[in-house]
Amino acid sequence: MPAPPSHQYKHPHPAVAVDLVIFTLQDDALQVLLxxxxxxxxxxxxxxxxxxxxxxxxxxxxxxxxLREETGLSQxxxxxxxxxxxxxxxxxxxxxxxxxxxxxxxxxxxLQAGSDARRVxxxxxxxxxxxxxxxxxxxxxxxxxxxxKMHRTTIALEFLPSEFTLTELQRVFESVQGDSVDKRNxxxxxxxxxxxxxxxxxxxxxxxRPAALYRANAKALLPIPNAATETKTAAVESARKxxxxxxxxxxxxxxxxxxxxSFTESEKALLRSINSR
Amino acid sequence: MPAPPSHQYKHPHPAVAVDLVIFTLQDDALQVLLxxxxxxxxxxxxxxxxxxxxxxxxxxxxxxxxLREETGLSQxxxxxxxxxxxxxxxxxxxxxxxxxxxxxxxxxxxLQAGSDARRVxxxxxxxxxxxxxxxxxxxxxxxxxxxxKMHRTTIALEFLPSEFTLTELQRVFESVQGDSVDKRNxxxxxxxxxxxxxxxxxxxxxxxRPAALYRANAKALLPIPNAATETKTAAVESARKxxxxxxxxxxxxxxxxxxxxSFTESEKALLRSINSR
DNA sequence: CCAAAAGTGTTCAATCTACACCCATGG
DNA sequence: CCATGGGTGTAGATTGAACACTTTTGG
Numbered sequence: 001m002p003a004p005p006s007h008q009y010k011h012p013h014p015a016v017a018v019d020l021v022i023f024t025l026q027d028d029a030l031q032v033l034l035x036x037x038x039x040x041x042x043x044x045x046x047x048x049x050x051x052x053x054x055x056x057x058x059x060x061x062x063x064x065x066x067l068r069e070e071t072g073l074s075q076x077x078x079x080x081x082x083x084x085x086x087x088x089x090x091x092x093x094x095x096x097x098x099x100x101x102x103x104x105x106x107x108x109x110x111l112q113a114g115s116d117a118r119r120v121x122x123x124x125x126x127x128x129x130x131x132x133x134x135x136x137x138x139x140x141x142x143x144x145x146x147x148x149k150m151h152r153t154t155i156a157l158e159f160l161p162s163e164f165t166l167t168e169l170q171r172v173f174e175s176v177q178g179d180s181v182d183k184r185n186x187x188x189x190x191x192x193x194x195x196x197x198x199x200x201x202x203x204x205x206x207x208x209r210p211a212a213l214y215r216a217n218a219k220a221l222l223p224i225p226n227a228a229t230e231t232k233t234a235a236v237e238s239a240r241k242x243x244x245x246x247x248x249x250x251x252x253x254x255x256x257x258x259x260x261x262s263f264t265e266s267e268k269a270l271l272r273s274i275n276s277r
Numbered sequence: 278m279p280a281p282p283s284h285q286y287k288h289p290h291p292a293v294a295v296d297l298v299i300f301t302l303q304d305d306a307l308q309v310l311l312x313x314x315x316x317x318x319x320x321x322x323x324x325x326x327x328x329x330x331x332x333x334x335x336x337x338x339x340x341x342x343x344l345r346e347e348t349g350l351s352q353x354x355x356x357x358x359x360x361x362x363x364x365x366x367x368x369x370x371x372x373x374x375x376x377x378x379x380x381x382x383x384x385x386x387x388l389q390a391g392s393d394a395r396r397v398x399x400x401x402x403x404x405x406x407x408x409x410x411x412x413x414x415x416x417x418x419x420x421x422x423x424x425x426k427m428h429r430t431t432i433a434l435e436f437l438p439s440e441f442t443l444t445e446l447q448r449v450f451e452s453v454q455g456d457s458v459d460k461r462n463x464x465x466x467x468x469x470x471x472x473x474x475x476x477x478x479x480x481x482x483x484x485x486r487p488a489a490l491y492r493a494n495a496k497a498l499l500p501i502p503n504a505a506t507e508t509k510t511a512a513v514e515s516a517r518k519x520x521x522x523x524x525x526x527x528x529x530x531x532x533x534x535x536x537x538x539s540f541t542e543s544e545k546a547l548l549r550s551i552n553s554r
Numbered sequence: 555c556c557a558a559a560a561g562t563g564t565t566c567a568a569t570c571t572a573c574a575c576c577c578a579t580g581g
Numbered sequence: 582c583c584a585t586g587g588g589t590g591t592a593g594a595t596t597g598a599a600c601a602c603t604t605t606t607g608g
Contacts, residue, residue, distance in 0.1 A: 185572085462597075464562085
């Protein structure tokens with residue numbers, strides 16, 4: 001039985017969309033950006049922002065486009081959660097959604113309803129309204145990824161401006177994992193990190209002792225990322241710039257995390273002393 | 278500017294495929310099932326088994342179908358790696374591939390070329406031939422997931438028959454992570470696991486001391502999985518049975534792993550003493 | 555008796571956890 | 582001067598890594 005010669009695949013194609021779980025930190029709580037749908041199906045219900053993938057657009061590119069349309073931001077942390085494809089998750093037609101999560105800083109975003117949304121709002125992930133489609137499931141999957149990743153990498157810094165205090169960083173951890181951590185232990189751990197350093201500056205404010213400002217210093221670790229490009233030997237040379245930058249960044253973070261894990265305390269101390277020269 | 282009323286999304290749809298990274302253990306090495314393509318594009322090159330998703334078929338269902346077609350097996354461990362969607366990863370047309378990895382026992386599979394494959398073969402993941410599409414990248418992503426998951430969950434057991442010796446289990450770890458581990462430390466660790474227990478039976482063979490046989494005992498930990506279903510409160514009630522079973526199983530394993538992590542040594546000892554009654 | 559794999563304990567270093575008080579500032 | 586958040590050290594438990602020899606079997 002000869003195989004059909006159809007390179008032009010003739011079965012009906014499903015639609016492919018991207019959905020975005022956009023996380024931010026507000027009021028010391030992890031919040032998710034939701035839109036109130038202006039159109040059927042699920043009109044009037046809350047949902048994740050998202051949209052269909054254009055026929056010549058990469059998945060990450062589509063996610064970045066949606067993020068930009070929704071928040072006006074680009075150059076943010078963006079990572080794929082996975083594909084969600086139950087046959088009837090969308091009542092219109094078969095839609096397979098590739099979900100991403102992003103991290104943005106709430107104060108940089110001016111929320112504004114778009115053409116397909118009545119309202120846009122941040123909602124704490126612990127207190128979500130009824131959601132359209134399988135979006136609750138997607139948000140939960142996204143948060144699991146986020147929590148896990150936060151312990152292995154530096155993405156916690158994505159929630160903060162470039163200069164931050166240790167207390168602010170601690171708040172990020174507490175808010176994301178929904179649990180409090182010991183201040184002294186946290187600071188000890190933070191000091192052991194090779195990729196954040198005090199700037200020498202202070203943040204004054206409130207009626208209390210001023211706090212030292214820190215800054216991420218990727219520079220000192222730059223030689224490492226090459227190791228992470230090993231996975232990139234693959235075909236697909238024509239990937240979009242943005243996708244490459246994003247992939248590079250992730251590889252970098254992973255390599256950094258791996259490196260960090262594999263260092264002993266004494267090596268870290270050595271590294272720190274080198275960095276601070 | 279009113280939004281277009283098009284519920285019938287009119288842009289061209291991409292094709293959606295599933296690709297499978299089927300892992301097995303053979304000759305003490307982690308191997309991947311590859312097929313030699315009988316059709317263009319990439320005719321004559323090695324590639325992952327896979328195929329297009331049918332219009333009313335869930336993603337996991339499609340992956341299971343492909344696994345069954347390729348190996349004759351069902352009821353295997355199957356987990357999504359993610360979506361791969363560079364616009365030109367397939368020269369024919371836009372194809373978005375959702376990749377899964379599966380774990381099978383090599384001796385249960387009778388390799389047999391199908392209609393679209395000239396040959397089928399196991400290939401060690403460290404020594405892959407040139408691969409079609411972005412399949413090398415997919416395999417690497419799959420292995421990373423596998424290695425990480427093996428440390429957090431019980432999937433190592435998926436490579437083994439229901440009764441196994443500790444040395445066999447150790448071989449799984451060594452083969453998958455491509456690195457040797459200390460026998461005594463490994464056995465200490467294995468003993469601390471609450472989900473495997475000696476059966477009292479022995480495996481005799483070879484001219485050496487017989488080895489104690491172990492078996493996974495999920496039973497003792499059954500109350501836990503309910504906690505993991507919390508994520509399932511979502512919509513999408515009509516999911517296929519197989520997908521549900523699979524999701525349940527993953528939730529179970531994750532919960533088990535989380536539980537295991539959070540136990541102290543003394544609690545584990547207590548648990549073991551209870552289990553062995 | 556020999557080859558081959560099964561089985562077993564201890565020590566040391568690193569890491570994690572718990573825990574309570576003094577410090578600098580603004581009002 | 583006082584309220585507020587910033588900042589610090591230590592001891593005990595747990596974990597992870599390194600390391601060598603005895604036991605049981607089949608041939």
